[in-house]
Amino acid sequence: xxxxxxxxxxxxxxxxxxxIQKNKAYLSDIDGLIGDGDHGVNMNKGFxxxxxxxxxxxxxxxxxxxxxxxxxxxxxxxxxxxxxxxxFTGMSEAGSNLQKISLTDFAAMLENGYKGLSEIIEAKxxxxxxxxxxxxxxxxxxxxxxxxEDFKRALLKMKTAAKAGSDSTKNFKAKYGRASRLGxxxxxxxxxxxxxxxxxLSAMADSIITLL
Amino acid sequence: MQRIMNDPDxxxxxxxxxxxxxxxxxxxxxxxxxxxxxxNILPDKVGVITGxxxxxxxxxxxxxxxxxxxxxxxxxxxxxxxxxxxLDAAKAVDQGKGVACLYxxxxxxxxxxxxxxxxxxxxxxxxxxVVANDDVASAPKGQEEKRRGVAGEILMWKVGAAKAAQGxxxxxxxxxxxxxxxxxxxxxxxxxxxxxxxxxxxxxxxKHGTMEVGIGHHGEPGMKVCPLGTAKxxxxxxxxxVLSDYPFKKDDEVVILVSGLGATPVMELYVLYNEIEKLIGxxxxxxxxxxxxxxxxxxxxxxxxxxxxxxxxxxxxxxxxPAYSMGLKQE
Numbered sequence: 001x002x003x004x005x006x007x008x009x010x011x012x013x014x015x016x017x018x019x020i021q022k023n024k025a026y027l028s029d030i031d032g033l034i035g036d037g038d039h040g041v042n043m044n045k046g047f048x049x050x051x052x053x054x055x056x057x058x059x060x061x062x063x064x065x066x067x068x069x070x071x072x073x074x075x076x077x078x079x080x081x082x083x084x085x086x087x088f089t090g091m092s093e094a095g096s097n098l099q100k101i102s103l104t105d106f107a108a109m110l111e112n113g114y115k116g117l118s119e120i121i122e123a124k125x126x127x128x129x130x131x132x133x134x135x136x137x138x139x140x141x142x143x144x145x146x147x148x149e150d151f152k153r154a155l156l157k158m159k160t161a162a163k164a165g166s167d168s169t170k171n172f173k174a175k176y177g178r179a180s181r182l183g184x185x186x187x188x189x190x191x192x193x194x195x196x197x198x199x200x201l202s203a204m205a206d207s208i209i210t211l212l
Numbered sequence: 213m214q215r216i217m218n219d220p221d222x223x224x225x226x227x228x229x230x231x232x233x234x235x236x237x238x239x240x241x242x243x244x245x246x247x248x249x250x251x252n253i254l255p256d257k258v259g260v261i262t263g264x265x266x267x268x269x270x271x272x273x274x275x276x277x278x279x280x281x282x283x284x285x286x287x288x289x290x291x292x293x294x295x296x297x298x299l300d301a302a303k304a305v306d307q308g309k310g311v312a313c314l315y316x317x318x319x320x321x322x323x324x325x326x327x328x329x330x331x332x333x334x335x336x337x338x339x340x341x342v343v344a345n346d347d348v349a350s351a352p353k354g355q356e357e358k359r360r361g362v363a364g365e366i367l368m369w370k371v372g373a374a375k376a377a378q379g380x381x382x383x384x385x386x387x388x389x390x391x392x393x394x395x396x397x398x399x400x401x402x403x404x405x406x407x408x409x410x411x412x413x414x415x416x417x418x419k420h421g422t423m424e425v426g427i428g429h430h431g432e433p434g435m436k437v438c439p440l441g442t443a444k445x446x447x448x449x450x451x452x453x454v455l456s457d458y459p460f461k462k463d464d465e466v467v468i469l470v471s472g473l474g475a476t477p478v479m480e481l482y483v484l485y486n487e488i489e490k491l492i493g494x495x496x497x498x499x500x501x502x503x504x505x506x507x508x509x510x511x512x513x514x515x516x517x518x519x520x521x522x523x524x525x526x527x528x529x530x531x532x533x534p535a536y537s538m539g540l541k542q543e
Contacts, residue, residue, distance in 0.1 A: 038291055077297065082323040
């Protein structure tokens with residue numbers, strides 16, 4: 001079974017920072033269609049602050065998730081501060097004692113991230129939020145664990161599931177967040193949170209694959 | 213973008229620095245750079261805090277002062293303050309009698325306040341909340357809990373803070389602020405969009421010659437787009453929407469707040485108020501007090517909000533309590 005070293009995982013965090021920085025304008029533009037257009041800007045600010053404070057430090061993958069989560073929660077605020085902050089610190093918690101991270105471990109980490117999130121938001125699949133990306137990704141990983149699939153294949157499948165989940169938000173009417181007040185008018189537009197969530201999971205997957 | 217700024221990423225911090233320098237007789241900075249606190253807070257009273265995203269000047273820090281909020285947590289532009297900022301605001305003003313956190317109904321603020329409450333509990337600080345939901349355009353009647361908080365928040369702060377200044381208990385302050393917001397309804401109209409300095413272009417459009425009725429404070433789309441009418445027609449639309457949202461009877465006394473959204477000349481706000489006042493009079497209501505000006509803005513959006521609070525004896529007494537903050541000064 002393939003694994004990656006927790007200590008090599010710093011690169012994964014930097015890949016996540018990189019994807020947010022590259023997609024700053026794209027995320028803000030989608031947000032502008034039904035939100036207030038600042039998602040990319042705020043995400044970029046949070047992830048870049050993490051990069052500034054930690055880029056020259058050595059840290060484990062699980063530690064990096066904790067630092068990133070705390071940076072988002074304590075320094076950025078908005079909606080994404082608590083949302084991503086909770087996901088990343090939850091992931092970190094579940095991975096903190098690991099030297100090597102397997103597919104099963106990674107799936108458990110992501111699940112624990114969602115567990116924390118579910119304590120602060122009530123959104124379910126179909127409510128046009130990042131949950132629409134996160135849940136299919138977790139389900140895909142779980143499924144791969146059950147099938148004893150290879151880590152790389154599982155990550156690629158997770159990416160596909162996450163992308164499909166994010167794309168599905170186009171058909172939904174927003175029930176949470178700023179777009180929820182638009183009702184029918186939110187249909188036809190992607191949920192920005194679901195897109196940033198896909199981008200982050202995708203960056204994580206691609207980067208982990210290089211470490212396997 | 214025609215903006216007076218340095219690095220857009222630092223605009224909030226630089227605004228705060230300027231604000232604290234300019235109003236150092238009213239406010240002071242705290243250990244948390246995103247928390248602004250009133251000077252000379254009365255001893256032995258319930259703390260009153262608020263918080264919200266930036267870009268709404270004078271809200272939120274402009275309503276920190278004497279007999280107004282004791283502290284405000286400051287977020288990025290149009291983005292909730294952190295949970296840590298809400299918590300630090302509460303800690304900065306807690307005198308052992310508890311803290312009333314009076315804020316607006318937005319998902320980010322709700323989440324961060326929820327987390328701050330959790331942390332406060334662990335540290336032995338009691339925070340209770342009232343969530344403003346005065347924007348009638350943001351959800352239909354019967355779903356008031358989904359409505360956004362807009363300029364009506366100012367009247368909620370005014371009432372809650374006055375109650376606290378009178379030495380009321382935390383539960384009494386909360387009850388007064390809740391009563392205030394329940395009696396308060398708002399509607400906004402937008403004439404032109406606004407641009408986040410960090411984004412550089414506006415992310416929504418209001419076509420020339422049209423207005424968006426029910427627009428939100430961050431440009432959230434409204435109920436409908438219609439041709440831009442005269443001040444009289446605009447006033448009629450706004451007053452009709454607000455009056456149809458709650459029961460009132462002849463001779464009820466009301467407070468009216470007409471706020472610009474940032475780029476509409478103040479002169480036009482008085483033109484609008486003149487029309488609104490006539491319609492309110494025709495409806496049989498009496499204006500006890502009026503506030504007209506840029507009270508709660510939305511960067512450089514053009515447009516205005518109309519807010520009305522129906523008074524009872526307690527609300528009237530509390531709204532009349534003198535106050536001194538940057539955004540609201542009354543004798």
